[in-house]
Amino acid sequence: MKIKVTFPDKKIVEINSGASAAEAIASWNKDALTNAVAVKLNGEIVDLSRVLKKDAVIDVIDVNSDAGLDILRHSISHVMAHAVQEVFKGAKVSIGPSIQDGFYYDFEYEKPFTTDDFEKIETKMREIIKADYPFVREEIERQKAVKLFTERKEDYKVELINDLPPDIEIVSIYKDGNYIDLCRGPHIPSTGVIKAFKLLSVAGAYWRGDEKNKMLQRIYGTGFADEESLTNYLTLLEEAKKRDHRKLGKELDLFQVNEEAGAGLIIFHPKGMMLRYIIEDWERKEHLKRGYEMVMGPQILKVDLWKKSGHFEHYRDNMYFTEVDEQTYGIKPMNCLSHMLIYKSKIRSYRDLPLRYFELGTVHRHEKTGVLHGLLRVRQFTQDDAHILCTPEQLNTEIRAIADFVNYAMGIFGFEYEVELSTKPDHYIGTDQDWQLATDALKNALEDNKINYVINEGDGAFYGPKIDFKLKDALKRKWQCATIQCDFTLPERFDLSYIGADGEKHRPVMLHRVILGAIERFMGVLIEHYAGAFPVWLAPTQCILLTVTDKHIPYAQSVYEKLTEAGIRCEKFFENEKLGYKIRQAQMQKIPYMLVIGDKEVSAAAVAPRARDGANLGSVPVQEFIELVKEMCEKRK
RNA sequence: GCCGAUGUAGCUCAGCCGGCAGAGCAACUGAUUCGUAAUCAGUAGGUCGCCAGUUCGAUUCUGGCCAUCGGCUCCA
Known part of the structure; x- marks a missing residue:
C-alpha cells in the first residue's frame, strides 16, 4: 500500500506504508538527511526511525535548530548516563533533560563525583559514540517497565513510572547498546551522530527539586552539532567570566564583601559609591518629575506593627530582630509600614489621591548562606521603593504609568526585559475576592499597555499579586528588578481610609513598586551589562x-x-x-x-x-x- | 539550609610523600624625563581563613567553624 507524505516545500512523495520517516525524507531530498536528527510528523516531534503507516505531513528537524539541539543534547545526556554507569558501577539514574545551552543528568552514587572524574566519563562517552549504537525506541506495558527497572535497581525510574497518571498503560524506553532509559524521546538515530560535547560541572540537586528529598549528584554538560560551535560556546563562557561583576568590582575598585564584616553585606568603595550616587540622583529626579514625594522611615519598628501587617507571621524567617529596652523591634525587610503610617497621619480626601510615597529604603533580609552572590543576592540592600495609595478607579492609570516608567528606565540603560504576572501563592493573607480584583487590575493594565507577559502561577507576594520585570544579564540569566504589586490587604489591616465625594469613608488600594529593584542588584547587572566600561554619564571617573x-x-x-x-x-x-x-x-x-x-x-x-x-x-x-x-x-x- | 570544591603577600597564583614559605603584578626607594596598552635596578611585605586534634615537628594529615565558588531549594 502506498501513502502520501507532504514536505515543507509542498512536494508530495509517495512511499510504501511501513517505511520510516528517514526513508521518506531520503526519497524527497537526500541532502536533507545530512543534518537531520528527528522529524516533525503531523506537528509532533518524533524519531527519524518512526514508521509511517498513513498519509503524513513531515518537516525535518535540523541539528542546528533549537529543537534539533535540544534532541542532540538530550541524547548526549543519555550517553553520559550510559558512560557513568559503566565507569561507576551501581550509580542510579534519575532524570537527564536538555536545558538552555546544554544538558544535565542526576545520579545517586555512594561516592561524590568530582571534575577529576570527567576525563574517565568523557573517554567512555567517546567509546560509546564510536561504537555508534542506534537509539532504539520500544513501547512496553507499564507493569513490564516497572519490572524491568526494578530488576535493574533503578529506583528513581520505578518511582517515575508509578507516579504517571493511572490511564497511561504504555511507556517508551530507549536503548543504546546495553543502556536502557525510561524516556519519552525523541532521540538522534545513533550515538555516532554526536560530534562535539563537554562535561562542565558537578553540583548537588534535590530529587524532583524538593528540598525534603534526597540530594542527588548532577553533572552538567553541553553539546553542539560541531566542534567549532562548541569552541565558540566555551569561548563565550570565558568572556562572560571576564565581565563577572565580582571580578570587575575588585579590579575597578567599586566594592567589597568582607568576611569580618559579614556575608552578604556590601561595602561600597569611593568609585562604587559614585556610581551608586549617580544612579540614585537620576532616580530621585525622575520620581519628582512623575509626582512622587520623597519620604523616609526608620530601620527598626516595633514587633507589634510587623504582627499587624502579617510580616511576623509570613516573613519572620527572613527578618532580623533586635531587643531594645525590653522591647522587640523588627529590622525592616520592606518599606511599606512607615509609608502606611504617613498615610494614616491625617484624614485623607479623595482629592488627595493618588499619593505616591518614594523612599530609597534600605532593608535587611536574612537570606540563606548558600544563595548569597556578589551584589546580586545580599542581606542588606536599598530598594527604589514607592507605595501608591489610590482609589480603585485610579488603579489602572497608576499601574500603566509605572509600567511606562519601568520601560523608560530600562531604555536609559539599554536593558531588555521580560514580563511575568505572578498570582496567589500557597501562603497568603486577604480574601480570594480581593486577590481576584488585584490580579485583574494588573492584567488589564498590562493588556491596555499592550505588554506581552507570561503567567507565573503561585509566585505572588503573600499580600498580593505582582507584575515582575525580569531583565537579562550577560550570562542570559534573568534577574527580577522592577516589580509592581497590587495590595488590597494591607490597607485593610491598617484600616486606611479616605473620604469620598459622597462624604463616606472608603478604602484605598495600595501599589508597592520598585523600578530598578534593589540598587545593589541593579548595579551588579549593570556592571556585567557594560562589562565595567560605563558610559560617560555613569562612569565614576570620566x-x-x-x-x-x-x-x-x-x-x-x-x-x-x-x-x-x-x-x-x-x-x-x-x-x-x-x-x-x-x-x-x-x-x-x-x-x-x-x-x-x-x-x-x-x-x-x-x-x-x-x-x-x-x-x-x-x-x-x-x-x-x-x-x-x-x-x-x-x-x- | 543542602551537595561538592576552594581559602597561601594588596591582586593573580605556584608550593611533591609532614622538616624554617615562592613568583609575577601592585607598593616603597633610586635612576630615567620619555607622545598613545607594561623603562631599569633595588627594598619591604605572610598568624598559609579561624579553632581544636594527631605528631618530636602541621601551610601540608584529621575534625569543627567561618567565608568564597559551582549548583539545588528560596528570593529584590
Whole structure:
C-alpha cells in the first residue's frame, strides 16, 4: 500500500506504508538527511526511525535548530548516563533533560563525583559514540517497565513510572547498546551522530527539586552539532567570566564583601559609591518629575506593627530582630509600614489621591548562606521603593504609568526585559475576592499597555499579586528588578481610609513598586551589562589626565582644576612613568577618556583626548572637551 | 539550609610523600624625563581563613567553624 507524505516545500512523495520517516525524507531530498536528527510528523516531534503507516505531513528537524539541539543534547545526556554507569558501577539514574545551552543528568552514587572524574566519563562517552549504537525506541506495558527497572535497581525510574497518571498503560524506553532509559524521546538515530560535547560541572540537586528529598549528584554538560560551535560556546563562557561583576568590582575598585564584616553585606568603595550616587540622583529626579514625594522611615519598628501587617507571621524567617529596652523591634525587610503610617497621619480626601510615597529604603533580609552572590543576592540592600495609595478607579492609570516608567528606565540603560504576572501563592493573607480584583487590575493594565507577559502561577507576594520585570544579564540569566504589586490587604489591616465625594469613608488600594529593584542588584547587572566600561554619564571617573613628562605637571594641574570646577569627574596620573604605561593603566580601569598632556597641549591650552576604544581625538581646547562631556551626560551616553 | 570544591603577600597564583614559605603584578626607594596598552635596578611585605586534634615537628594529615565558588531549594 502506498501513502502520501507532504514536505515543507509542498512536494508530495509517495512511499510504501511501513517505511520510516528517514526513508521518506531520503526519497524527497537526500541532502536533507545530512543534518537531520528527528522529524516533525503531523506537528509532533518524533524519531527519524518512526514508521509511517498513513498519509503524513513531515518537516525535518535540523541539528542546528533549537529543537534539533535540544534532541542532540538530550541524547548526549543519555550517553553520559550510559558512560557513568559503566565507569561507576551501581550509580542510579534519575532524570537527564536538555536545558538552555546544554544538558544535565542526576545520579545517586555512594561516592561524590568530582571534575577529576570527567576525563574517565568523557573517554567512555567517546567509546560509546564510536561504537555508534542506534537509539532504539520500544513501547512496553507499564507493569513490564516497572519490572524491568526494578530488576535493574533503578529506583528513581520505578518511582517515575508509578507516579504517571493511572490511564497511561504504555511507556517508551530507549536503548543504546546495553543502556536502557525510561524516556519519552525523541532521540538522534545513533550515538555516532554526536560530534562535539563537554562535561562542565558537578553540583548537588534535590530529587524532583524538593528540598525534603534526597540530594542527588548532577553533572552538567553541553553539546553542539560541531566542534567549532562548541569552541565558540566555551569561548563565550570565558568572556562572560571576564565581565563577572565580582571580578570587575575588585579590579575597578567599586566594592567589597568582607568576611569580618559579614556575608552578604556590601561595602561600597569611593568609585562604587559614585556610581551608586549617580544612579540614585537620576532616580530621585525622575520620581519628582512623575509626582512622587520623597519620604523616609526608620530601620527598626516595633514587633507589634510587623504582627499587624502579617510580616511576623509570613516573613519572620527572613527578618532580623533586635531587643531594645525590653522591647522587640523588627529590622525592616520592606518599606511599606512607615509609608502606611504617613498615610494614616491625617484624614485623607479623595482629592488627595493618588499619593505616591518614594523612599530609597534600605532593608535587611536574612537570606540563606548558600544563595548569597556578589551584589546580586545580599542581606542588606536599598530598594527604589514607592507605595501608591489610590482609589480603585485610579488603579489602572497608576499601574500603566509605572509600567511606562519601568520601560523608560530600562531604555536609559539599554536593558531588555521580560514580563511575568505572578498570582496567589500557597501562603497568603486577604480574601480570594480581593486577590481576584488585584490580579485583574494588573492584567488589564498590562493588556491596555499592550505588554506581552507570561503567567507565573503561585509566585505572588503573600499580600498580593505582582507584575515582575525580569531583565537579562550577560550570562542570559534573568534577574527580577522592577516589580509592581497590587495590595488590597494591607490597607485593610491598617484600616486606611479616605473620604469620598459622597462624604463616606472608603478604602484605598495600595501599589508597592520598585523600578530598578534593589540598587545593589541593579548595579551588579549593570556592571556585567557594560562589562565595567560605563558610559560617560555613569562612569565614576570620566577622564584621567596623563602627563608626558614632569614638566607638564603645572599645566596639567590647572586643567584638573578647570575640569573639576566644571563638575567633571577627573583623575590625575602625574607619576614619573612612560606614557604607554599610563595609558595601559587607564585602559584597564576602563576610563572613558585619557587626556594626554605634552608640549603641544601646553602651548595650545588644550588636551589630547584618547577615547577608551583607542580613538585619538587629537588636540582639543579644554573648554571644548568640557562641553563634549557635558553633552554626553545630558544625553545619557 | 543542602551537595561538592576552594581559602597561601594588596591582586593573580605556584608550593611533591609532614622538616624554617615562592613568583609575577601592585607598593616603597633610586635612576630615567620619555607622545598613545607594561623603562631599569633595588627594598619591604605572610598568624598559609579561624579553632581544636594527631605528631618530636602541621601551610601540608584529621575534625569543627567561618567565608568564597559551582549548583539545588528560596528570593529584590
